[in-house]
Amino acid sequence: MGILEAIVLGIVQGLTEFLPISSSAHLRIVGELFPSLGDPGVTFTAVTQIGTETAVIIYFWKDIVRIVSHWFKSLPIGPWKNQVPRNDPSARMGWIVILGTFPIVILGLFLEVWIDSIFRNLYLTALMLAVFALLLGLADRFGTRTKELGDMSIRHGITLGFAQAMALVPGVSRSGGTITVGLALGYTRSAAARISFFLAIPAVMGSGFYRLLTDDGTGPQVGAMPTLVATISAFVVGFAVIVGFLKLVETRSYLPFVIYRLVLAVAVVSMLGQGILSPY
Numbered sequence: 001m002g003i004l005e006a007i008v009l010g011i012v013q014g015l016t017e018f019l020p021i022s023s024s025a026h027l028r029i030v031g032e033l034f035p036s037l038g039d040p041g042v043t044f045t046a047v048t049q050i051g052t053e054t055a056v057i058i059y060f061w062k063d064i065v066r067i068v069s070h071w072f073k074s075l076p077i078g079p080w081k082n083q084v085p086r087n088d089p090s091a092r093m094g095w096i097v098i099l100g101t102f103p104i105v106i107l108g109l110f111l112e113v114w115i116d117s118i119f120r121n122l123y124l125t126a127l128m129l130a131v132f133a134l135l136l137g138l139a140d141r142f143g144t145r146t147k148e149l150g151d152m153s154i155r156h157g158i159t160l161g162f163a164q165a166m167a168l169v170p171g172v173s174r175s176g177g178t179i180t181v182g183l184a185l186g187y188t189r190s191a192a193a194r195i196s197f198f199l200a201i202p203a204v205m206g207s208g209f210y211r212l213l214t215d216d217g218t219g220p221q222v223g224a225m226p227t228l229v230a231t232i233s234a235f236v237v238g239f240a241v242i243v244g245f246l247k248l249v250e251t252r253s254y255l256p257f258v259i260y261r262l263v264l265a266v267a268v269v270s271m272l273g274q275g276i277l278s279p280y
Helices: 003-016 023-033 042-059 061-074 089-110 122-142 154-168 174-184 189-214 224-251 255-273
Strands: none
Touching: 003 023, 003 042, 003 224, 023 042, 023 122, 023 255, 042 061, 042 189, 042 224, 061 089, 061 189, 089 154, 089 189, 122 174, 122 255, 154 174, 154 189, 174 189, 189 224
16 A cells, blocks of 8 residues: 555545444445555554544543543542442443443454454445445434433443444444434434444544554555554544534434435445456
8 A cells, every 4th residue: 555545545534434424334445446455454444543533532532531530430439439429421421431332342352253354245335335324314314303412321322332333344334323323212413423422432442453453464454654644644534524523413414424325335336246346
């Protein structure tokens, strides 16, 4: 991978990570369109996501500090024990993020071989793009959108954790799965989007560093410099996307993303049929 391709893939990652359109699917597809590149691999995808999640941490820094501090202060042990009620919304959000991260961690380790192989089949990616486009559209259309982030229960948080875990299959979209289930549970568009950001931090950062430390060199390999360039590009673009996306969902529906996913699914199947793309 050259620097130009790295910049392009970094921009693609930054543009698509937070939108409900699947960043892993886009990296898989765009990488395949470069004749000399092909599938950049799971490790490259996971590491570049560190860049976008760093943007999340910076943007939501005050919220993260409040959640972490309130969680610690709500514990029955330690120097700050019981300084914050256990039912405090920020303390509860801490538990939601912790418990909601377990599904993707456990399933990610259990299905690791499939994630590196079968799940990267572009026919499966196209199917997931289409299926979850329809589910997102239905949830956005019929969801009550009456619950705010502070109303979220731990049970709903764990449910959203399983929704996030569906993104282990490219095409589902981590944010798309979380937002879809959030809307179906009755949360507002803004609340569903924000919980997807919070749940992503430990899951995506953990995945990135895990892949970075455990890569055995048997899969597609990308050099350190292109990976770094792509990660920095993803951070810069991702930060801008966070700002725009949160403003968008406060006033608009998810219909444009539904249409985009369906069009992309058709385009992928068409390119596979013409031999422009390879399934694996």
